[in-house]
Each structure stands twice: as structure tokens, then as C-alpha cells.
Amino acid sequence: MHTLHALAGCPGRTRRTGLIGALLCHAFILLPQAASALPVFARQTGQNCVACHAGGQFPELTNYGRMFKLTGYTIGKRTLPLALMGVGTYANLASTTDAANGTPKETYAKNNSPMVSSGSLFIAGKITDTTGAFVQITYDNYASQSADGEWHGHSSADNMDFRYADHFVRAGQDLIFGVSLNNNPSVSDPWNTAPAWMQYVPPGSPGSYSFVDANAPYPATASDGGVAGLTAYLLWNKSIYGEIGFYRTADQLLSFMTAGTPDEEKTHLQGNNNPYWRLAYTHEWGPSNIMVGTSGMVAHVFDGSTTPSDSNAYQRIETIGFDTQYQYLLDPHTVTAQLAYMKLTVDDSVNGEGGAGIDKPDVLRGRLSYVYQARYGAGLGYFNQTDTKDPTQDTRGLTYELFWTPVQYVRIGAQYTVYDKYGGASKNYDGFGRNASDNNTLFLYVWGAY
Numbered sequence: 330m331h332t333l334h335a336l337a338g339c340p341g342r343t344r345r346t347g348l349i350g351a352l353l354c355h356a357f358i359l360l361p362q363a364a365s366a367l368p369v370f371a372r373q374t375g376q377n378c379v380a381c382h383a384g385g386q387f388p389e390l391t392n393y394g395r396m397f398k399l400t401g402y403t404i405g406k407r408t409l410p411l412a413l414m415g416v417g418t419y420a421n422l423a424s425t426t427d428a429a430n431g432t433p434k435e436t437y438a439k440n441n442s443p444m445v446s447s448g449s450l451f452i453a454g455k456i457t458d459t460t461g462a463f464v465q466i467t468y469d470n471y472a473s474q475s476a477d478g479e480w481h482g483h484s485s486a487d488n489m490d491f492r493y494a495d496h497f498v499r500a501g502q503d504l505i506f507g508v509s510l511n512n513n514p515s516v517s518d519p520w521n522t523a524p525a526w527m528q529y530v531p532p533g534s535p536g537s538y539s540f541v542d543a544n545a546p547y548p549a550t551a552s553d554g555g556v557a558g559l560t561a562y563l564l565w566n567k568s569i570y571g572e573i574g575f576y577r578t579a580d581q582l583l584s585f586m587t588a589g590t591p592d593e594e595k596t597h598l599q600g601n602n603n604p605y606w607r608l609a610y611t612h613e614w615g616p617s618n619i620m621v622g623t624s625g626m627v628a629h630v631f632d633g634s635t636t637p638s639d640s641n642a643y644q645r646i647e648t649i650g651f652d653t654q655y656q657y658l659l660d661p662h663t664v665t666a667q668l669a670y671m672k673l674t675v676d677d678s679v680n681g682e683g684g685a686g687i688d689k690p691d692v693l694r695g696r697l698s699y700v701y702q703a704r705y706g707a708g709l710g711y712f713n714q715t716d717t718k719d720p721t722q723d724t725r726g727l728t729y730e731l732f733w734t735p736v737q738y739v740r741i742g743a744q745y746t747v748y749d750k751y752g753g754a755s756k757n758y759d760g761f762g763r764n765a766s767d768n769n770t771l772f773l774y775v776w777g778a779y
Contacts, residue, residue, distance in 0.1 A: 369412040369454050370397070374405040378737050383656055384663030384700030385734055387778065388521070388529055391658060392618055395519035399505050399564055401494030402454055402461030410462075412451040416530075417775040419443045420537045424767035427759075438474065440537035446470055447531050449487060463490040466589075471534040480535075485589030488516050488525070488554065505564040512579055512586035513554035514605045517562065517572065520620055522652035522669045523607075524548045527694060530742065530774055540768040542728040542746045546692045546714035548671030551628035551646040552576060552603065555596045557583040560605065572607040576628065578637075597631035599643045616659035625649040645676040663700040669693075690716040698730075706732045721753040726765075739777040746770050 371378060374397065378385040381394030390398065397404050425437045452464040465487035472483035494507030515523040524547065532543035560574025578598045579586040587595050609622030629643045636642070650671035657664040670693045691714070698708035710728035726749060732742035751765035752758030758765060 369408065369410055369451060370402070372408045373402075373454050379703045383658060383665055384698075384706060385703035385737065386663075386698075386700060386706060386732070386740065387738075388526060389665060390519060390521065391656070392613055396505075398519050399494065399507060399562070400496055401459060401492035401507055402463060403456075403458060403494065405455065407455045410452055410454040412453065412778060414449040414451065414776070414778045415445065416447050416777075417443065418446045418533045418538070419773040420533065420541060421771040422537050422540065422767075423769040424763070425537075426767070427761070427763060437535075437537045437539075439471070439533065439535035442537075444470070444533065444535075446533035446538075449531075459495055460491075460493050462492070463488065465489070469534055474535075483589065486512065486585065486587055488513055489586055490516055492517075503566050507562050509560045509562065509574070510557070511560070512557055514550040514552060514556070514558060514576060514626055515607070515624065516554070517560055518607060518624075519570070520609070520622070520652070520654050522620075522622070522654050522667045523624070524550050524650075524669075524671065525554070527667065527669060527696075530744070530776065532772075537770075538772075540746060540748070540770045541772040542710060542730075542744050545726060545728070545746060546694070546712045546724050548650055548652075548669045548692050548694055549648070549673070550605065550624075551626040551648045551673070552596055552598060552630055555579060555587050555590060555594075556598055556603075557586050558603075558605065562607075567613070568611055570607070570609040570611065570622070572605075574605050575601050576603040576605060576626075577601045597637040599629035599631070599640065603628040616657055618656045618658075620652075620654045622653070623649070623651050647674045648672065661702040663698075663703070663706075665696075665698045667694075667696045669695075690714060690719075690722055704734050706730075706734075708732070719753075721758075723750055723753045724748070725750040738779065739775070741775050742773070744772040744774075746772065 370381065378387065381391060381397055383389045383391050420440060422437055422440050425440055427436050447467060447469050449465050449467045453462055455461050466484060467487040468482060468484040470482045471480045473481045475481065489512045491510040492507055494505060497504045509517040511517050513525050516525040518525065521527055528543050528547050530543055532538050532541050538544065556576045557579040558574050558576035560572050562570070562572035564570045576598060577600065605626040607622065607624040609620050611618065611620040625648055627645070627647045630646050631637050632642050632644050634642045648671055650669060652669035655666045670691070672691050693713045695711040696708060698706060700706040708730040712726055714722060714724045716722035726747055728744055728746040730742060730744045732740055734740050747769045748765040749755055751768055755765050757763065
């Protein structure tokens with residue numbers, strides 16, 4: 330889930346003109362056709378995007394948006410529970426010279442080529458006064474490529490979150506309690522410093538997108554999406570948040586949570602003893618809100634050496650992380666600062682016995698963003714991955730971003746990701762003369778929801 334950036338030579342005027350025209354065409358296609366045609370949660374609550382999303386920039390939540398999520402997506406009235414999302418993208422890699430990995434065409438497919446990369450169908454919203462759901466099914470237009478060079482699209486289950494929640498208010502006491510059945514540890518989290526939500530712009534699949542910000546290092550739980558878990562959570566007095574639960578392989582009755590994913594690509598967990606936990610403190614004063622938290626998971630993950638039925642073919646993977654977020658929301662200004670750190674420990678020995686195979690990569694991610702009038706925005710991101718056992722995994726860089734929201738539910742953005750370290754080095758990291766800066770990438774996107 331991670332990667333790089335920069336420009337090696339400016340494209341000619343003709344290429345720039347064609348690119349801008351293509352992206353504007355994507356934007357027009359994605360524009361809502363009427364002011365009343367709102368995405369499902371906005372229709373349900375009757376609120377503008379800025380009520381739930383900081384500066385109107387989905388999916389980053391405001392305090393109201395977090396309350397909406399924690400109360401089970403039940404605020405408002407039941408309505409048509411459908412929404413669509415589409416993404417048009419373009420990537421320009423600094424250098425496509427790669428002696429170690431085949432021809433540029435094979436390694437960096439779709440470089441300098443605008444494309445409609447993916448789309449999602451959402452089935453979401455209020456079911457009863459205490460139950461709601463968020464279901465995302467995603468179609469990847471470039472999921473695979475055959476030997477003849479043809480691309481093939483594929484759809485599959487993405488994030489899923491089914492909730493029961495209730496809200497108890499008494500004199501001096503305010504308690505939200507809920508239960509979440511979901512397929513991605515931390516997807517239930519209400520803050521965007523959670524591993525499931527910190528990466529927010531959907532990337533493309535082809536090789537030229539290998540180094541965009543979405544594919545640069547991000548904090549991750551011991552088991553990413555494609556599993557099934559039940560967690561219980563509470564928010565006490567709008568200040569203390571806690572969540573705990575257990576995950577397992579998404580099979581049998583829960584197999585719908587990985588629908589469309591080939592079995593060899595699914596995450597197989599050993600048994601049900603794969604706990605996830607989260608604890609956070611949050612405080613709001615005036616236009617400001619701050620959160621300081623920690624989270625972790627222990628998962629026993631199939632290593633692919635034999636078959637999932639072999640009880641000896643599982644790694645014990647443990648993660649522990651710390652994160653914080655600050656928001657300032659006062660029209661026309663929105664400021665968000667995020668910082669997240671995750672340490673991962675993998676025991677490759679049989680069933681976690683013995684001391685061999687211990688691996689400890691750390692990932693630090695930070696982001697600062699500013700939005701004016703819920704329309705014009707800029708961001709700066711930082712990532713740093715270090716691995717004490719395997720320094721060739723060390724990666725470090727920055728992402729600069731500008732974005733514009735011309736109308737609700739459409740965002741047009743440009744990211745430029747630069748690497749000063751990749752593969753453990755700044756120069757000749759692959760032994761064939763490729764430098765970290767060769768991975769610098771300009772990434773343009775048009776992202777719309779309807």
C-alpha cells in the first residue's frame with residue numbers, strides 16, 4: 330500500500346492540452362446531474378458535505394461525521410441506500426528506465442495515459458433506528474493483464490461495516506455503545522489516522538502507479554482487509570473511545586465479505602483468536618478538536634507454504650500503533666494535522682515458536698492539509714519506513730498536493746510524490762543504476778461521487 334514521485338522533463342504543450350481535456354471530460358461525466366441528487370448519507374441526513382467531512386473533503390470526518398458513524402449510520406431518515414463513485418487518473422513517472430525488471434512497457438504500463446481506473450457501488454445507510462450499514466463493492470478497470478497485453482476488469486467486495494448502536498444520555502453522562510461486523514480491522518474507526526482510512530485517494534493498478542502516494546508506505550494492521558470480525562465499541566462523554574474485537578477468515582456464512590477475490594489472494598487466519606483493539610482520547614473546544622490514540626492487533630496469518638489446513642503454516646504478526654489528529658473547523662478555513670506510527674513484528678517460525686524470523690519494520694506517516702471555502706485545498710504528506718532486519722525495505726519521501734472542489738462530490742487534484750530513499754538507498758538502490766528520485770511521480774485525479 331505504498332510508493333514514490335517527480336518529473337523528468339516537462340511534457341509538450343500538446344500532451345498537456347490532451348491531458349487537461351481528458352481529465353475535464355472525466356469531471357463532466359462525474360458531475361451530479363441535479364442539486365437534489367445527493368450521495369446516500371447526505372440524502373439521509375439532509376446535510377451538506379461539509380457537515381460530515383472536513384472542508385467537504387471526503388472521506389475525512391468532522392465531529393458530526395464521527396457521531397453519525399458511531400451511532401450506526403442511523404441519523405436521519407431511511408432513503409434510497411445507493412451511491413456511486415468513479416475515479417479518473419493520470420500518472421507520470423520520472424524515469425521508466427529499469428534494467429532489472431524488463432522493458433518499460435511491461436514494468437510501467439499506462440505511464441502518461443489518462444484512464445478511468447476504478448469505480449465503486451455503495452449500499453449504505455439507516456436500516457432501523459439502531460442498525461445501519463456501509464458496504465462498498467469496487468470495480469478495478471485494470472485488475473489484471475493477459476499475455477497478449479489486454480487489460481481485464483474485475484469487481485470484488487471492498488470495505489464492509491454493519492452496525493448496531495445505541496445512544497444513552499443522562500445528567501452528566503453521555504454514552505454511545507455499538508457492535509460492528511466488518512471485513513477490515515480499523516475500518517470501523519471514526520478517525521482518518523486509522524490504517525483503513527489514512528490513504529484516501531483511490532490509486533490505479535498498472536505499473537506506472539507503483540510509486541504514487543497511495544502506494545507509498547502507510548501504517549497497516551496485522552491483517553488488512555478481506556477477513557471477518559466482530560468488534561464492540563463505546564464513546565463515553567464524547568471523550569474516551571474504546572473498541573475491542575476478534576477476526577477470522579471470511580469463509581462459510583461470512584464469505585460474502587470477500588466476494589470476487591480469488592482464494593489464493595484471500596487472507597487466511599488461524600481460528601478466531603486474532604484480537605484487535607483501539608483506545609483514544611478526544612476533546613473538542615471551540616472550532617478545534619484533538620485526538621490522541623493507540624491501537625494494535627495480533628493475527629495468525631497463513632504464510633502460503635502449504636495449505637490453510639496445515640496448522641504449522643501460520644505466522645504470528647503483531648502490530649502496535651500510536652496516532653494523533655488535530656482539526657480546526659471555522660468557515661471558511663479548515664486545517665487538519667495527522668500523525669500515525671505503526672510497529673510490525675512478524676514471527677516466521679512455525680506457529681510462533683522459537684525466535685527465528687523476527688522482522689520489525691516501522692512506518693511513520695504525517696499529513697498537514699488546509700482547505701479554503703470547502704473548495705480550494707493543499708496538503709503535505711511525509712512517510713518513512715524503516716526495517717531493522719532488512720534495510721532494503723527502508724523508504725522515505727514527501728507528497729505535495731493541490732486540490733479543487735468545483736461542485737459538491739467532485740474533487741480534482743494533483744499529487745507529486747518525491748523519494749529521497751527507496752530500497753534502502755538514495756542512489757543505485759537496485760544495483761542496476763536506478764535512483765530513488767527515478768520513482769518520483771506526478772499523479773492527477775478526478776474523483777466524484779453521485
